[in-house]
Amino acid sequence: MISKHMTAALIGSALLATAAIAQTPNATMNNNMTAPAAATSSESGYHGSWRSSKMVGLNVYNDTNDKLGSISDLLLDKNGMIKAAVIGVGGFLGVGERLVAVPFDKLKFVDTPAQSASGKGAGTGTTTGSSTSAPATTTTSSNPWFPDHAVFSATKQQLESMPEFKYST
Template identity: 75%
Template sequence: MIAKHMTVALIGSALLATAAVAQTSTTTTNTMSAPAATSSESGYHGDWRSSKMIGLNVYNDANEKLGSISDLLLDKSGKINAAVIGVGGFLGVGERLVAVSFDKIKFLDTPVPSTSASTTAPAGNGMRSETTTGAATSAPAATNTKTNPWYPDHAVFNASKEQLKAMPEFKYST
């Protein structure tokens, strides 16, 4: 019986010793040292986050929505060569992917201008009253400016929906 207790104690001591040895730190000297960061944002202010670029709405010059950016295609050095734009469809069903050269897309920080116009509608008392749709009456439209520097508000590609649909469909090869 004592032999069993001694064996268990010996095995337990060996396990504890290996855990203690595994936690012992070894000091190595690295000849290359990393530069000290002065701020988490230094040197990168004004750069855009790629995670915010995916899903970004794409409009044409006439402020018609063409689709949204589905993916960004990079070369081996990390340069963005193309943006894959999802065109057409409804809630992703029937969407067609088109690859567009990244230098053909323009990114804007300002919101898309409203395309709604003033309409004249008859009032309840037979008089005509003018109402403006799509704009808030309590604040001017100029106060709707974007303040986040980490991603643009939208993208602009100079094409119509028909021209984009006529482009060759992009397919991921396996």
């Protein structure tokens, strides 16, 4: 009876050792692989970059400081470059909202807070982007991880008359 338990223990140990050896990379595998680049957790390497999580929900105004809607999504190409922003327009609290896609390079991003439509502000301040209508400048926001809002040169009616954007399934 003891020999049955000893045999079972030896077989179990051999199976465990075999599994552990199979998981250990061998020397030839290590020679063919390169070490991954060291990741940095410091913000200094990414200073001036914007967080995509903060871009979604960003308010969009026009040149006359009328609120057009907010960014609902960002569309990237296969290389990771942002090609378009999906903007939710119309509706009330998301009900009846319509989605339109606008070229990302047509948006200007502003650091300074927008003011009411009677004042000035949404079209002023430090902007950045690749819009052809205004030169791009460096962001000087107090929070370098996202701008205050975006500006798109269109009226609310023009934006609402654009083709509706629908996600294909």
